Amino acid sequence: MNAAARLFYQGETAHSLFIMLDGWVKLYRLLPCGVEAVVSVLSREDAFGEASAMPGEVYSTGAEAVADSHIMQIDARSLWSAIKENPQLCHALLGASVSRNRALVDQLEQLKSHTGAQRIADFLLGLCKTEHGACTVVLPYDKGLIASWLGLKPETLSRAFKRLQPYGVSISKNRATIKSVERLIRFAEEDPSSSRKDAPLKSSSFTQS
Amino acid sequence: MNAAARLFYQGETAHSLFIMLDGWVKLYRLLPCGVEAVVSVLSREDAFGEASAMPGEVYSTGAEAVADSHIMQIDARSLWSAIKENPQLCHALLGASVSRNRALVDQLEQLKSHTGAQRIADFLLGLCKTEHGACTVVLPYDKGLIASWLGLKPETLSRAFKRLQPYGVSISKNRATIKSVERLIRFAEEDPSSSRKDAPLKSSSFTQS
Numbered sequence: 001m002n003a004a005a006r007l008f009y010q011g012e013t014a015h016s017l018f019i020m021l022d023g024w025v026k027l028y029r030l031l032p033c034g035v036e037a038v039v040s041v042l043s044r045e046d047a048f049g050e051a052s053a054m055p056g057e058v059y060s061t062g063a064e065a066v067a068d069s070h071i072m073q074i075d076a077r078s079l080w081s082a083i084k085e086n087p088q089l090c091h092a093l094l095g096a097s098v099s100r101n102r103a104l105v106d107q108l109e110q111l112k113s114h115t116g117a118q119r120i121a122d123f124l125l126g127l128c129k130t131e132h133g134a135c136t137v138v139l140p141y142d143k144g145l146i147a148s149w150l151g152l153k154p155e156t157l158s159r160a161f162k163r164l165q166p167y168g169v170s171i172s173k174n175r176a177t178i179k180s181v182e183r184l185i186r187f188a189e190e191d192p193s194s195s196r197k198d199a200p201l202k203s204s205s206f207t208q209s
Numbered sequence: 210m211n212a213a214a215r216l217f218y219q220g221e222t223a224h225s226l227f228i229m230l231d232g233w234v235k236l237y238r239l240l241p242c243g244v245e246a247v248v249s250v251l252s253r254e255d256a257f258g259e260a261s262a263m264p265g266e267v268y269s270t271g272a273e274a275v276a277d278s279h280i281m282q283i284d285a286r287s288l289w290s291a292i293k294e295n296p297q298l299c300h301a302l303l304g305a306s307v308s309r310n311r312a313l314v315d316q317l318e319q320l321k322s323h324t325g326a327q328r329i330a331d332f333l334l335g336l337c338k339t340e341h342g343a344c345t346v347v348l349p350y351d352k353g354l355i356a357s358w359l360g361l362k363p364e365t366l367s368r369a370f371k372r373l374q375p376y377g378v379s380i381s382k383n384r385a386t387i388k389s390v391e392r393l394i395r396f397a398e399e400d401p402s403s404s405r406k407d408a409p410l411k412s413s414s415f416t417q418s
């Protein structure tokens with residue numbers, strides 16, 4: 001599956017379950033203003049398209065590969081027979097759906113409570129392999145997608161990245177260097193209501209200008 | 210189950226599945242600033258606590274009745290045996306989880322694309338039993354909860370209600386009168402980016418002041 005390949009459209013009858021083997025896929029909604037709102041960015045071992053387990057269901061988002069990806073595609077009819085033969089499969093799908101649910105609630109909470117800079121800090125921390133000392137991470141996909149996924153406008157993303165400099169974060173192209181992971185964790189967990197600057201949601205509208 | 214009765218805490222080991230027979234229950238996250246972010250308000254026929262179908266899982270939100278409610282509570286161990294005996298049950302739970310998922314994505318899209326007044330319009334339209342002419346609806350729970358559920362501060366809610374007056378909506382205590390449902394639908398579906406006032410998310414922060 002090449003980058004930019006579309007797996008399904010929002011509203012399309014759910015025809016397949018997908019399991020990520022490698023790469024990145026975005027799930028998104030198209031907003032009335034024509035902008036995409038990215039609701040999930042999925043990677044290895046994630047399953048998506050669980051709606052296909054329910055005959056007649058439609059996909060609630062669109063899905064598109066954002067990097068060259070290996071994805072297993074399981075046709076809905078094969079899925080239904082597999083579930084009949086092996087009910088454990090349904091249980092596994094329920095587990096995947098409950099996890100997605102949790103990730104969506106996390107995102108709602110982040111949008112409601114975290115500043116743009118804190119959301120980026122969280123994003124970078126999610127890429128770090130360590131909880132101590134310094135860390136360099138490679139941004140896994142382009143900044144436009146990161147912005148959309150974090151609910152930021154592209155220009156707000158750059159400002160929010162700059163706001164992380166005093167906390168020891170520098171960005172060069174697609175590489176972020178974090179001087180102290182502990183310090184960034186403290187910043188990400190700070191109560192944003194103690195500061196009026198860059199309040200949650202304020203900087204995050206797609207359509208506000 | 211009386212109003213304000215707590216069904217479970219966020220992070221608690223998932224011990225039961227719940228099925229709403231009657232009443233209202235909120236699912237919520239506690240934000241770092243101490244405010245509750247309501248992520249779902251559930252009513253008759255909704256199931257919640259699907260995490261209890263997975264041994265060892267925890268609840269990702271808290272749950273509390275917000276009105277006197279009748280709720281069926283199914284102990285996790287009974288649920289596991291029931292699923293073993295009747296795999297169709299797992300399929301039904303997967304359906305419930307996929308629907309919740311869709312509702313969360315809807316909410317994310319609303320937060321990212323709709324103004325506060327539009328979110329209230331959507332909320333009122335969801336209570337209307339008609340798509341034509343006039344309609345009077347009773348607000349099903351208190352305004353503080355409506356505000357939190359729509360991602361608005363209580364004072365922003367009042368302002369947003371006022372913004373609906375020119376569109377034929379008047380509020381008196383817990384009763385809303387809508388002169389023309391069609392007109393309100395048009396307003397709810399308008400592209401908010403055409404107006405700079407009350408841009409999406411701008412009015413919706415809990416902590417912004």
